[in-house]
Amino acid sequence: MYSEIRFGIIGLGLMGREFASAAARWIHLSSMMVKPVIVAACDSNENAFDWFKQRVQTLEFTTTDYQKLLGRSDIDAIYCAVPHHLHANIYIDIIRARKHLLGEKPFGIDLAANTAIMRAIAEQQDLLVRCSSELPFYPGGIAIINSLLRDDFGRIIEVESGLLHSSDLNPTKPINWKRMIEYNGEYGCMGDLGMHAVHVPLRFGWIPARIHAQLSKIVTERPDASGRMVPCKTWDNAAIHGEVDHPDGYTFPISLLTKRIAPGEMNTWFLRVIGTKRSMAFSTKYPRTLQVMEYQGGSQAWQLHDIGYASAYPTITGGIFEFGFPDSILQMWAAFCDELANGRTKMQQPFYCATPEEAHQSHLIFTDALANH
Numbered sequence: 001m002y003s004e005i006r007f008g009i010i011g012l013g014l015m016g017r018e019f020a021s022a023a024a025r026w027i028h029l030s031s032m033m034v035k036p037v038i039v040a041a042c043d044s045n046e047n048a049f050d051w052f053k054q055r056v057q058t059l060e061f062t063t064t065d066y067q068k069l070l071g072r073s074d075i076d077a078i079y080c081a082v083p084h085h086l087h088a089n090i091y092i093d094i095i096r097a098r099k100h101l102l103g104e105k106p107f108g109i110d111l112a113a114n115t116a117i118m119r120a121i122a123e124q125q126d127l128l129v130r131c132s133s134e135l136p137f138y139p140g141g142i143a144i145i146n147s148l149l150r151d152d153f154g155r156i157i158e159v160e161s162g163l164l165h166s167s168d169l170n171p172t173k174p175i176n177w178k179r180m181i182e183y184n185g186e187y188g189c190m191g192d193l194g195m196h197a198v199h200v201p202l203r204f205g206w207i208p209a210r211i212h213a214q215l216s217k218i219v220t221e222r223p224d225a226s227g228r229m230v231p232c233k234t235w236d237n238a239a240i241h242g243e244v245d246h247p248d249g250y251t252f253p254i255s256l257l258t259k260r261i262a263p264g265e266m267n268t269w270f271l272r273v274i275g276t277k278r279s280m281a282f283s284t285k286y287p288r289t290l291q292v293m294e295y296q297g298g299s300q301a302w303q304l305h306d307i308g309y310a311s312a313y314p315t316i317t318g319g320i321f322e323f324g325f326p327d328s329i330l331q332m333w334a335a336f337c338d339e340l341a342n343g344r345t346k347m348q349q350p351f352y353c354a355t356p357e358e359a360h361q362s363h364l365i366f367t368d369a370l371a372n373h
């Protein structure tokens, strides 16, 4: 028997629709005993309602006022996907209304906003609050995570992780809120893309110290909706380099790359962990290929493994088939619902969604990068 988690969504844009689609595809997951049911939807723009009303059969309620949604006692949990300048107020109100929350990154437009969210979480510690970051749920990411959990790598030599986009290479691409400091924040590309780069490193306690960052503004003006050129002030690219002080008494270098202008890269998430006994690398650019090198003396040879659909949560999809972005969203939602229903220690698999503490640590890193570039 399924048990149900009744969800409200606040923010019905790109990501709000992805969650609705994942919930509709829940039968894909073959071992989940809990499922999300979307009963309420909120957006300040009424035009967003039609898509949901036509497609989400469980929807009971729409509103332009998120407080009305939070006032309903029959909603257990909220997914919130709104522009960054709204995170602090809305997330704090969600938490004070005693709803579980999967909130979109970066969990506050800046460190002050994030700190206010963290204070509200500290007052309601029995709620499950998690930050969205789905890309490590690709099978290649999960394979590296599981290998790290088994401590297969020996001494870590270096780590590189990042998320790369390229559509901003086109200078005629119109500006939107993600390129405006007042809505996206001073962090620019780091706030938008950074949680994806830091999620796995932070899970293993790799906090970069002695940071040096290179931040670039490459396209400094863009057309607005009317075609008039306006300033585009957000950072396009960021390369953050630091050192991790490993508890075993050594340090290793870490690079965290977030780029809006990486020519040819279309949402490429990658992770490379290089160690003395094992190295592994994965990129969503080659979604079925996992690179592994074992070293026990002798020859050094990278192997390419076709890993297919080796997802964290089992599905009906045959193991030989490819995994894609909507699958990573579905797997992240499975992890959130699994953790909410069963608790961290009784989850079906060990990789849980990014925590508020990890999101807070990401703010400390990005703030450090702004100060040290």
Ligand SMILES: NC(=O)c1ccc[n+]([C@@H]2O[C@H](COP(=O)([O-])OP(=O)(O)OC[C@H]3O[C@@H](n4cnc5c(N)ncnc54)[C@H](O)[C@@H]3O)[C@@H](O)[C@H]2O)c1
Binding pocket: 010, 011, 012, 013, 014, 015, 016, 042, 043, 044, 045, 048, 064, 066, 080, 081, 082, 083, 084, 086, 104, 105, 106, 132, 133, 134, 192
């Ligand atoms: N996890 C990912 O891979 C990923 C990808 C893209 C965006 N995001 C994050 O998701 C969030 C939203 O991004 P998006 O791409 O969905 O943006 P979007 O612009 O497509 O959607 C945002 C929605 O919020 C609505 N909104 C604005 N003010 C509101 C209010 N006061 N109350 C209710 N709704 C309001 C807008 O009308 C819009 O429909 C951001 O935090 C962004 O960083 C995450």
